[in-house]
Amino acid sequence: MSQYRIEAGTGQHIGDRQEQQDRTALFAAPKAPGYMLAVMADGMxxxxxxxxxxxxVIRSAQQVFERFSPLTDDPETVLHTIARExxxxxxxxxxxxxKKPHSTVVLLMLTPQNTAIWAHAGDSRLYCFDGPNCVRRTEDHTYxxxxxxxxxxxxxxxxxxxxxxxxxxVVGSTTNDxxxxxxxxxxxxxxxSFLLCTDGLWQYFSDAELGAAIAMNSVRQASEMLIAKARARAIPGKADNCTLAIVKLVKQAAEPKDYTAKKMRRAV
Incomplete structure (x- = not known):
């Protein structure tokens, strides 16, 4: 079972757009203690x-994950079910x-068996880091x-x-399956650690910059730093929606030891 605890958080900025069309969320599974799901979607x-x-995308993820049970469901199948629904x-x-609504999607599931499974469509990305080093990154589904x-x-x-x-x-396309x-x-x-983000964030950073920011800071600090830097690097007046979710695996908090002497009950 896991020897770590999970720290996770999300952040976003509307940029210079009229509307925030990105969505992200983190979910626990009511029927599967120890499992978690992170979701990222960039609507178009x-x-x-x-x-x-x-x-x-977020609503489907929540509904499907609420039904998820490791006794009957396979995690990879669950990710496909979310995207399909x-x-x-x-x-x-x-x-x-x-309108012709469609969306990118990134789904990340962590299990108590120390495994991460992810799935994606579009150009929103998932990065996997070992400390500050990027060891995996999804490939954009562009022409x-x-x-x-x-x-x-x-x-x-x-x-x-x-x-x-x-x-x-992409999810919702009427031209491609x-x-x-x-x-x-x-x-x-x-x-x-893992980073899920839309192109409004990743286009302004190298893999090394993202890894260092997440490894050297708390989830909140890293989120605030990356969004602020993306805003600063964007062309004034043309910044896109910017959204991210960070999941870090950190050391379990030590249980406090109690050395207080307590009076023993008298034996009968």
Whole structure:
């Protein structure tokens, strides 16, 4: 079982947008003590539409995780169920409006067996750190990345910023079927940490900067520092929504020892 305790927190800033379309949340499982779920969603599809899509990702995650039991459910299957249910509801809502809501998603589940399982779609990211060192990072589901994977990327396309921002895999898409990318890390230990964040944050930092900020500070301090620095580095007037969730594995608090002498009850 776990020899660490979990410290986690979230933070966000609206940037220079009219509306905050990012959503993030942390959940415990009522039927599965020791399990936790972190969720990140970056909504798109115009005013209200993007926020609606991201909110549905959070709502689906909460509802599915409340039903989760390790006796009957597999964690990876649960992550797929969350994304699939959100995908279905968002598509149905799009049919009854003139908006095209869709959202990125990052899901991270920690288990008492010292394992982390995650899944994502889009360009919101999950970083896995061992101390300050980044050991894993999700790959963005952009058209540019797809061309690179298919060996179809030439110099002209590589310099096209539109291709870097064009997503090919998101929750609620009416043009492509949802395809989650899944990862895991076993043998979690004290000093490991995870960062879930939208592109309004990660675009301003190197992996090393993110790892150092999280390793050297409390969750609250790191969140405030990263958001403030992202704001400072953004082009004035054009800053995107900025949202993050940090999960750190820290040493268990020592139980206080009680050396107070107590009077013994008289034996009968």
């Amino acid at each position: 599809g115009g005013l209200s539409g993007g926020a609606l899509a991201a909110e549905q 959100a995908d279905t509801v968002i598509k149905l809502s799009a049919m009854s409006s003139d 540019l990345a797809q061309l690179k994977a298919e060996n179809k990327l030439d110099d002209a396309k590589a310099r096209d910023p539109l291709l870097a921002n064009l997503l090919v895999n 949802l395809a989650l990318s899944v990862g895991r890390r076993d043998g979690l230990k004290i000093g490991d």
